[in-house]
Amino acid sequence: MDELMASGEQLPGCAPQSRIRIGVPEPTLVQTTLARVLTVIPDVTVYRKVGSKSVRFTRSVKFNQPDKTKARYQVFLSDSTNDPAHGECRWVHWSLDVTSLKVDNLRDTFPDAEAVIEIEPWVLPFREGRLLGSAQLALTRHLLVAQYQQRFPGALIEGSGFDWDPSWWPDAPTYPTN
Amino acid sequence: MGLIEKQVSKSKTKPETIVVPAASPYCQRNNVRLLLFAVATELAGARTRSSARRGRVGIFASTSPSTVWCETDPLAIVLGARDGSGARATDWRIRLSTQELGDGSRQITIETPEYLMNDGSLVNSSAYKKTRARIREGLVGGRLPSGGLGQAEFSADIEAARQLSLAVELPESLPFERNCSIFSSVPLKQLDERLERALLRPAGTSGPLTIALGVGSDAGSTLEYEPAAVPTGSRICLRLRLVSERTNAETAASLNHARDIVGDIRRGLRDYDPREDGDWTWMS
Numbered sequence: 483m484d485e486l487m488a489s490g491e492q493l494p495g496c497a498p499q500s501r502i503r504i505g506v507p508e509p510t511l512v513q514t515t516l517a518r519v520l521t522v523i524p525d526v527t528v529y530r531k532v533g534s535k536s537v538r539f540t541r542s543v544k545f546n547q548p549d550k551t552k553a554r555y556q557v558f559l560s561d562s563t564n565d566p567a568h569g570e571c572r573w574v575h576w577s578l579d580v581t582s583l584k585v586d587n588l589r590d591t592f593p594d595a596e597a598v599i600e601i602e603p604w605v606l607p608f609r610e611g612r613l614l615g616s617a618q619l620a621l622t623r624h625l626l627v628a629q630y631q632q633r634f635p636g637a638l639i640e641g642s643g644f645d646w647d648p649s650w651w652p653d654a655p656t657y658p659t660n
Numbered sequence: 661m662g663l664i665e666k667q668v669s670k671s672k673t674k675p676e677t678i679v680v681p682a683a684s685p686y687c688q689r690n691n692v693r694l695l696l697f698a699v700a701t702e703l704a705g706a707r708t709r710s711s712a713r714r715g716r717v718g719i720f721a722s723t724s725p726s727t728v729w730c731e732t733d734p735l736a737i738v739l740g741a742r743d744g745s746g747a748r749a750t751d752w753r754i755r756l757s758t759q760e761l762g763d764g765s766r767q768i769t770i771e772t773p774e775y776l777m778n779d780g781s782l783v784n785s786s787a788y789k790k791t792r793a794r795i796r797e798g799l800v801g802g803r804l805p806s807g808g809l810g811q812a813e814f815s816a817d818i819e820a821a822r823q824l825s826l827a828v829e830l831p832e833s834l835p836f837e838r839n840c841s842i843f844s845s846v847p848l849k850q851l852d853e854r855l856e857r858a859l860l861r862p863a864g865t866s867g868p869l870t871i872a873l874g875v876g877s878d879a880g881s882t883l884e885y886e887p888a889a890v891p892t893g894s895r896i897c898l899r900l901r902l903v904s905e906r907t908n909a910e911t912a913a914s915l916n917h918a919r920d921i922v923g924d925i926r927r928g929l930r931d932y933d934p935r936e937d938g939d940w941t942w943m944s
Contacts, residue, residue, distance in 0.1 A: 499693070499694060499697040499730075501690055501693075532744055532745075533744060561746070568745075572745075572746050573742065573746035574746070579732070579733075602732060603697075603730075603732060604731070604732050604733065605729055605730070605731050605732070606697065606700070606729070606730045607727055607728065607729050607730075608700060608701060608703075608704030608727065608728045608729075608730070609704065609725055609726070609727045609728070610704070610707070610725045611701075611704050611705040611707075612704070614727075
């Protein structure tokens, strides 16, 4: 399974380019949701040739807040290593932007919402016709939406590409654990 | 050396401005992003090769399959390779900047802020030329991308989409009556009480199988099963068509319900035992 996740296998029926907007009935902390969702996405070990050496990397989904004054987070898939000789090596693959938007300009679409969570693809890398880390991306999108759906049943969702097929990654969780 | 090539490369990478009219879907930035994504996926399939080495290199400099990055802010397509530490070695970057004009139209500028030349020639120039041409054609044509990864499976972009589609491939030998019975046996999830659902079977062996959704008497959307769309009968399409103009909120609600239904159909088909009628596969 690790090989499949490392190879960036293209998933049929996945629409990673789609922007998702979720209307939520009360203001909510994006950071809490991200922290809960991303910890349950399993890490994958990949080996990468650095110079003449094969170095062990851990591929994981992480997030950060570039500007501490804004409710805007970047979620990204990166390979990092504990090997002190290659500590500066960090490969970032795809990244998403998760933002809490004010509902004022989106009142037509989300009449009853208090806030809108926007999940927008930021950087999508392709190699040999494949989207790198597509399974992790699909699972991240699915879990984020599932988390909001679980917390706010009936929340209006605009967008697509957050379906999940367990066969894409059988060992992965389907819903965030508490 | 390469003076003429250098001039040619410079002229190739000159900025270009396109004004899209107010009626064009590309007046919305999100649709420009979808166009870039479609072009990037096409480019990624072109099997270009790039080298992470910079500076003076021998004729046997190693290359690897290129990586294509599709970026949102700023809107850009980047072709290049990764060097040993994970940093990008860019061959070229095409950037799109948009500016709203007073009359509702939008001005889109295509620039190349970064490019690499080898002996005066632009590296991966044919891919560059093709990419720029695709972007230009898309913007001028004013049609949303379709086909390949550029087409969202459910293109549920509220501003632009009025049609959802799902395609599956069934064996040619499968008779139409059998197709109908597969779809009618798919367990559909209980819908919201406000919505009415009707499954309309065709009277004979022709005509679409239709699932109509509506709020009250207003038909909000229609899911049609059209096996006759492809002459060989090997591919069938499920299309969801929103048949009336509605507010964005109602459209979003319809799309959510439609997505549930298509998900149910997909699960039903997955559970369906293909050995009964031969192999069938999902179309990507």
